[in-house]
Amino acid sequence: MDQSHQATIFDKIIAGEIPCHRVYEDDRVLAFLDIGPLSPGHTLVIPKERKAHLHQLSDDAAAAIGRVLPRICRAVLQATGATAYNVLQNNGSSAHQLVMHVHFHIIPKFERDGLGIGWKPGKLDQTQAKALLTRMHAALEADRAR
Numbered sequence: 848m849d850q851s852h853q854a855t856i857f858d859k860i861i862a863g864e865i866p867c868h869r870v871y872e873d874d875r876v877l878a879f880l881d882i883g884p885l886s887p888g889h890t891l892v893i894p895k896e897r898k899a900h901l902h903q904l905s906d907d908a909a910a911a912i913g914r915v916l917p918r919i920c921r922a923v924l925q926a927t928g929a930t931a932y933n934v935l936q937n938n939g940s941s942a943h944q945l946v947m948h949v950h951f952h953i954i955p956k957f958e959r960d961g962l963g964i965g966w967k968p969g970k971l972d973q974t975q976a977k978a979l980l981t982r983m984h985a986a987l988e989a990d991r992a993r
């Protein structure tokens with residue numbers, strides 16, 4: 848079994864074997880409060896489909912998440928009074944992913960609490976950009992043909 852199908856604690860939450868503070872649920876999506884919040888209202892939105900990383904999700908699961916994510920963001924904002932927030936989605940342990948089941952963090956931003964980001968922008972190199980686009984367009988075309 849590859850890593851994309853290994854069970855995690857989130858499967859147990861989906862199955863109701865471990866309790867959670869449920870924010871939202873439908874056939875394909877579950878949202879619940881993060882047990883280690885960066886700020887009050889920190890919420891996780893997960894597909895019920897068991898996949899480790901975003902790029903492994905089926906179109907149906909991805910669409911189901913996309914449909915409700917803004918709604919859940921609105922609920923988080925209304926419930927907390929926050930006017931700013933981050934949506935964070937980590938893929939891979941070197942990218943700070945601890946639970947290997949796709950999840951989107953909705954993290955309200957307050958003056959003191961919320962996500963801190965270290966962001967060091969570079970400069971887009973034109974030659975590199977051209978080469979990247981060629982490879983990315985080819986990858987998208989191959990994916991479309993699958």
Ligand code: AMP
Pocket residue numbers: 856865867879880881882883884891936937943944945946947
């Ligand atoms: P990540 O680093 O993106 O994989 O984040 C995983 C998140 O899952 C962390 O913010 C944890 O606090 C959260 N988490 C882990 N176990 C639980 C749980 N049982 N209930 C709610 N949140 C959890």
